Amino acid sequence: MTFDAIGIAGTGLTVHRKWLDAISDNLANVNTAVATGDEAFRARYVAVQNSTESPGVYVAGIRLGDPAGRMVHEPDNPLADADGYVRYPDIDFGDQMSQLILAQRGYQASAAVVDRARSAYEAALQIGRS
Amino acid sequence: MDALSGIEGVGGLSAPLTATGSAQPPRTGDAAGFASSITGAIDDLRALQSESSELAVAAVTGELDDIHSAMIASTRAAVTLELVAAVRNKGVDAFNEIMRMQA
Numbered sequence: 001m002t003f004d005a006i007g008i009a010g011t012g013l014t015v016h017r018k019w020l021d022a023i024s025d026n027l028a029n030v031n032t033a034v035a036t037g038d039e040a041f042r043a044r045y046v047a048v049q050n051s052t053e054s055p056g057v058y059v060a061g062i063r064l065g066d067p068a069g070r071m072v073h074e075p076d077n078p079l080a081d082a083d084g085y086v087r088y089p090d091i092d093f094g095d096q097m098s099q100l101i102l103a104q105r106g107y108q109a110s111a112a113v114v115d116r117a118r119s120a121y122e123a124a125l126q127i128g129r130s
Numbered sequence: 131m132d133a134l135s136g137i138e139g140v141g142g143l144s145a146p147l148t149a150t151g152s153a154q155p156p157r158t159g160d161a162a163g164f165a166s167s168i169t170g171a172i173d174d175l176r177a178l179q180s181e182s183s184e185l186a187v188a189a190v191t192g193e194l195d196d197i198h199s200a201m202i203a204s205t206r207a208a209v210t211l212e213l214v215a216a217v218r219n220k221g222v223d224a225f226n227e228i229m230r231m232q233a
Contacts, residue, residue: 003206013198114202121209125216 004055005117011056012110018059019046019103026089026096033072033086035079040069041089066090164221171214178207 022044029041043065048057068090075084185200194200 003209006202006206006209010198010202013202014196017196017198111198114198114205118205118209122212125209125212129216 003121006114008056009110009113015048015057015059016103016107022046023096023100023103026091029089030091030093033079033088036081036085036087039067040087042067043091175210175214178210182207
């Protein structure tokens, strides 16, 4: 493929976009309580891999967190069981926020690579032009 | 200071220039090669531009998952267009230079 650096950076952008989507889902559901008889929201974790056929990074799949979640004592919650417990997803807010920063920085880095590669190719086209 | 010893005469040629009669036969393959390579480059460019415009349509109709894929396709098409234009201009420059050759 011509101008490969742009395409490789594009795979990084796709992976980080999916990571951002996963974090967005996790953060949106961080306070989703369910009854203890149901499965808690399962956090999404993006698994990535490289490829032997072409350079770049690719999403291998989405791994799901523990459906057991964590039990919280909230007797006032209408979803609470007889003992006053509800099930919250097992998501650490601080961990998700640091992943959010990593995903954002990774996305920005890949976008910067696209820009720099374009500038470099344009500089190459200026060679010999007086 | 040998370096500043003035301009020296050119040494004799080690071999006399060969007569023009022994020039290589005209190679028609090269002209066809340039034509076909620039045609191929233009075909590639057209494919990139149609991919770029398809993604642009998908972006404005909300069917696009990745915003960056449209921008990357457009960047790639733009850089390829500049490359093809640069090669074409070089070819035209060379042609004009040859056309200016007069006895």
